[in-house]
Amino acid sequence: MRVAAIDCGTNSIRLLIADVVPDNHGGAVLQDVHREMRVVRLGQGVDVTGMLAEDALERTFAATQDYAALIAAHGVERVRFVATSATRDAGNKDIFTAGIQARLGVAPEVVSGAEEAGLSFAGAVSVLPAVANRNILVVDLGGGSTEFVIGNSEGVSGALSANMGCVRFTERYLQSDPPTAAEIAAAHAAIEEKLDEVFAAVTLDAVDEVVGVAGSITTITAHALGLASYQSEVIHAAVVPLEKIDAAASQLLAMTRAQRAELGFMHPGRVDVIGAGALIWRTVLRRVARLNGGRLESVTTSEHDILDGIALGAAKN
Numbered sequence: 076m077r078v079a080a081i082d083c084g085t086n087s088i089r090l091l092i093a094d095v096v097p098d099n100h101g102g103a104v105l106q107d108v109h110r111e112m113r114v115v116r117l118g119q120g121v122d123v124t125g126m127l128a129e130d131a132l133e134r135t136f137a138a139t140q141d142y143a144a145l146i147a148a149h150g151v152e153r154v155r156f157v158a159t160s161a162t163r164d165a166g167n168k169d170i171f172t173a174g175i176q177a178r179l180g181v182a183p184e185v186v187s188g189a190e191e192a193g194l195s196f197a198g199a200v201s202v203l204p205a206v207a208n209r210n211i212l213v214v215d216l217g218g219g220s221t222e223f224v225i226g227n228s229e230g231v232s233g234a235l236s237a238n239m240g241c242v243r244f245t246e247r248y249l250q251s252d253p254p255t256a257a258e259i260a261a262a263h264a265a266i267e268e269k270l271d272e273v274f275a276a277v278t279l280d281a282v283d284e285v286v287g288v289a290g291s292i293t294t295i296t297a298h299a300l301g302l303a304s305y306q307s308e309v310i311h312a313a314v315v316p317l318e319k320i321d322a323a324a325s326q327l328l329a330m331t332r333a334q335r336a337e338l339g340f341m342h343p344g345r346v347d348v349i350g351a352g353a354l355i356w357r358t359v360l361r362r363v364a365r366l367n368g369g370r371l372e373s374v375t376t377s378e379h380d381i382l383d384g385i386a387l388g389a390a391k392n
Contacts, residue, residue, distance in 0.1 A: 077108065079151040080386035081142060083175075083183065085118030085161040085218025085242045086348065087290065088135055090142045091382045092149050095390040105386055108149055112290075113138045114344025117171075118161030118219045122243045127165045132174060139178045146179075155389035156183040157381070159191050160219030160240060188236025191215070191381060192222040196231050198383030199288050209283040212363065215380055216291045216356055218242035218348070223273050225282060233277045237269045241291050241345075241352035249351050253331045259354065266358045279366045288380035290345060291352025296376040297340035299323035305340040311378035317360055320374055324353035 080091045089112040093105040115134040121127060139156075146154060156175060162168050162185050175183045186194070195215035210232075215222040217240045224234040248254075248262035287296075293310050299319045302309060327335065328350045335346045345352075364371050 076153065076390055077149065077151050078386050078389040079142075079146045079149075079154045080382050080389055081139070081154075081156040081179075082382045082385055083117060083135065083156065083158040083162065085121070085159070085220075085240055086116055086344065087112050087114050087218070088117070088138050088142075089113075089382050090145065091386050092146065092151060093386050095387070103387060103390060105383055109145060110382075111142075111145075112342075114342065116218075116242065116344070118164075118242050120246070121161050121164050121219070122246050125164065126167050127161065127171055132171060135171070136174050136178060139175055143179045153389045154179065154181045155385050156181055157191075157194065157385050158183045158185045159381075160188075160217060160236075160238070160243075163187070164219065164238075188220060188222065189234055191220070192224040192234035192236055193231055194384035194388065195222050195288060195381040196224040196226050196234070196384070197387060198380045198385070199286050199377045200226075200228075210281045212277075212279065212282045212285045213288065214285065214292070214356075214359060215288045216240065216352055216359075217289055221269075221355060221359075223277050225277055225279075235273050235276045237273055239266060239269045239355060241348040241355065244351040244355065245348045249354075253329055254350055259328065262351065262354055263358060266355055267362070270359065270362050274362070274366060279363060282363075282367060282371070284375060285360070285363060285371060286375045286377050287356065288377045290342070291349060292356055293376055293378060294341065294345055294349055295320060295323050295327060295353055295356055298327060298338065303339045305342070307378050310376055313376050314373050315376070316373050317364060317371065320360060321357055324357035327353040328357070 076095045082089045092109040095103050098104045117131050117135045119128050119131040196213045199213045213224045219240040222236050
């Protein structure tokens with residue numbers, strides 16, 4: 076079966092067209108036909124106004140129109156469109172929903188934080204057999220929210236979505252270029268407060284592995300690996316020592332936007348928000364390492380995430 080999945084987040088909208096084929100264990104795997112990502116910044120200003128901006132909607136609708144043409148050209152049988160944090164928070168989500176349906180012919184699903192977490196986990200572990208039978212914490216660091224999911228090959232055992240992300244925290248805290256020490260301190264305090272809530276609900280005692288997904292984390296990983304350009308095949312399933320991720324995140328946070336823009340692996344749409352993403356990821360990993368009794372020495376990055384979870388779900392529905 077050929078399916079199409081669209082993940083519409085706070086910063087980007089992504090398309091996956093894939094063939095769903097059976098694996099050797101009675102399940103299914105995805106064979107990519109086409110992957111594409113565009114930064115449309117749908118969540119522009121939502122944290123302040125509570126509404127989706129008109130120009131942000133137009134950028135998202137234009138991308139969806141192009142995606143619809145690709146879906147038709149590739150003979151897709153099932154389509155699933157999932158919208159996450161920015162749309163959940165918006166008072167005018169009905170305009171968004173109507174606009175997507177008019178262009179795609181499919182009603183978008185505005186999923187809850189818990190549903191988003193489950194989809195992220197399914198996508199992240201679907202292509203990581205080396206860790207699939209262990210207790211895994213998947214962290215999906217998005218533009219408006221970050222999902223924390225614990226589970227193993229039998230499914231999810233705990234999940235929580237926190238309203239912190241690279242776009243939300245850039246707009247709220249890190250407005251200088253580069254961020255000032257006071258801005259970083261305020262953002263860090265807010266992240267720690269969010270993590271108090273997360274780790275009161277999601278226990279880390281039995282966690283064997285941490286898997287990070289989404290653009291902020293893959294970009295930080297590219298920097299930690301010293302890549303001159305964005306190489307998905309190198310980034311995916313990379314296992315990197317915590318100290319290298321920590322150093323890479325600290326460097327990206329301290330850089331000016333002009334310095335970030337010169338990095339060969341940096342997507343132009345992430346230049347202004349990667350500092351907040353780096354601060355969040357660095358703080359999360361430091362906190363996990365403390366709570367996990369020092370057992371965590373490295374972190375795995377997955378290029379497969381909620382988008383893959385959406386595609387696998389489309390095949391079942």
